[in-house]
Amino acid sequence: MKRLLVLLSLCLVFSSVDGFGAKNTARSLPNPMESVLNTAVHSLDNQLMNILASLxxxxxxxxxxxxxxxxxxxxxxxxEERLPGVYFYVLPDGNYYSVDKDFTNLNLGNRGYFQSLFAGKQVKGFPIYSRSTGKKSAVMASPVVAGGRVIGAMGASVYLDNLHRELNRAMALPDGWTWFVVNSAGQTMLDKDPDFIFMNVFTSGSKSLQNGIAGALKNTKGEMRYELGGAVRHALYQKLPNLDWWMILARIDGGKVKPPAKLELSLKKFVPQLQSALSRIDATLSKSIDKNHDGVNTEAGIRNLLSGIISKEPAVITASYVDVKGTLSYIEPREYKNVEGSDISSQEHVAAMLKKPEPVFSQGFRAVEGFEAVVIAHPLGDPRKNYNGSVNLILRPEFVVQPLLKNLNIPPEYELWIMQTDGRIIYDPDSEEIGRMLFSDPLYADFESLLKLGRTIAAKPTGTGEYIFQAPGSKNKVIKNASWDTVKLHDREWRVILTHRPYEK
Structure with a gap:
């Protein structure tokens, strides 16, 4: 990567002499950018193929x-030290071990690359999204062959966010330039802006971009012109030598495209958005049950119901069917199939459903994967409206909250956190605080003003106050002004607290 930095720096120096980035309506791009693109293409290809060779x-x-x-x-x-990701050893039945978890009790048998891998073919850059971690990855994998048959496979699910940051640092493009990488299906594997990763240009791009990419996928290198975001873009593209990925390097006419203005964070804006997000997920569950009412008496019908919900709601980690005895009978995605047949009747939300079959919004709890989770559950009924089990959705609150915050401007002296009425922290910008109990955790024990205000917050749905706590990333104590409001679903309330450090300079 140091070599890439040096080469790119030289390219940018030469390009500045040649009028790099200047407005130019000609179709051809400055020649030095071909070197930038070529160097980046081969560096990315080498990184991934070196990992595959090691596997x-x-x-x-x-x-x-x-x-x-x-x-x-x-x-x-x-x-793992060379390139961040999940490194794993998978068995023919789909069960696998990973470096961080050893035996995971998860299953990869339903992955799109699995059959090909166990037919003896290597996997090169297959896109994977982990619902539990929110990470987007590209899988590189190689089969283990013994006695003429495949008995396992070595794999790496390489984090794309890390590659994106590394390429952004290495390329160091000035304003008015952008880059992205697509696979043969038009799916964006990498982008200067990580929000675009895994978007598909053929379903989400402009017509001219779709046409440009369709042409690029038929060639190993060339030029294209397209419009996006109200600006014309002139681009060079080049295929990676060993992967079916194409990198595009584009100059944006008129310079940098300004992103949409963000609204200032306020409870008045955020709380209705959060309430709407939770209510939408709840409504998706309810409507899906009603729509599939006639099919929930069979395994196939129930699995279709579960997978349909998963496809609609990215914040849902798993969707499961729990029978009338509290047994987790079916679950989607299928990588969690090893837990099917487990007795979960003692779990609080399941016990509540068995006692009184009605919609439930659970308290927060620590999921086996290590993240804070909550459950939204609805009962199922047979044709005679007798209780016939329930559908349970596990959510990761972070994945509900963070997309909403991304569209808001958060001044550095502001923080937003969310608490249950029992003091459990459901969301906090400091991930180390998520899941802690405000009224009993030693972290908060010496901050009496926080505990006092916390009890008021728990007791009242709205209000304002003041407390002392540590500044973010520091042990220094600061005064924080707080205001709070409430979101509610099925008798469960979350307090949404917005704090401001008024005396911070």
Whole structure:
């Protein structure tokens, strides 16, 4: 990557002499940008293919051929240091081990690359979105072959956000330039703006961009012109040598396109948005049950119901069917299938449903993956309207809150956090505080003004106050003014607190 930085720096120096970035209505781009693109393309290709080559070598070891996970793990740990991601060893039944979790009790058998991998083919850049972590990845994998058959596979789910940041730093493009990478299906694998990762140009792009990409996918390199965001863009493109990925480097006529103005964060704006988001998920569940009412008496019908909800709501981590005895019978996505058949009747929200079949919005709890979670559940009825189990959606509150905050301007002296009425922190910009109990956690024990105001917040749906606590990222104590409001779903209330440090300079 240091070599890439040096080469790119030289390219940018030469391009500045040649009028780099100047407004130019000609179709051809300054030649130095071909070097920038070529260097970035080969650097990205080398990074991913080097990982694949290392996975292939690991697959040839005696540890891999004997299924010795602890031995395999030593090799994968070294790879993880080179390129961040989830490094794993997967078995023919889809169960797998990962460096960070050892045996995961999750299953990859339904992944789009799985059958091809266990037919003996390598995987090169297959897109994967983890609903539990929110991470977008590209899978590189190589089969383990012994005795003429595939007995396992080594894989790496490489984090695309990390690659995006690394390429942005390395390319250091000035205003008026952008870049992105698409695969052969038109799916954006990388982009200067990470929000575009995994968007598909053929469904979300302008007509001229769609036409340009369609032409690019038929060639290894060339030029294209397209319009997007109200600006004409002149682009060079080049295919990665070993992956079916194409990188596009574009000059935006008229310079940098300004993003839409963001509204200032306020409870008046945010609370209705959060309430709407929760209510929408709840309504999606309710409507899906009503729409599929006749099909919920079969496994296929129930699975269609669950997968349909998953496809509509990105904040939903899993959707499951729990039967009348409290057994988790079916779950989507299928990577969680190992938990099917588990007795979860003792879980608070399940027990509440079994006692009184009506919609439930659970308290926060720590999911097995380690994140804070809540459940929205609705009962199912048979044709005679007798209780026939329930559909349970696990949500990660962060994934409900963060997309809303992204569209708001948050001044540095402001913070927003969310608390249950029992003091459990549902959301906080400091992830270390999520899931803590305000009234009993040692972190808050020495801050009496916070505890006092916290009890008032828990007791009253709206209000204002003041307390002392640490400044973000610091041990220094600061005064914080607070105002709060409430969102509510099925008798469960969240207090939404907006704080301001009035004396911060």
């Amino acid at each position: 292939e070598l690991t697959a040839m070891t005696s540890e891999a051929k004997s299924g010795n996970w602890q031995g395999i793990k030593t090799y994968l740990l070294k790879l």
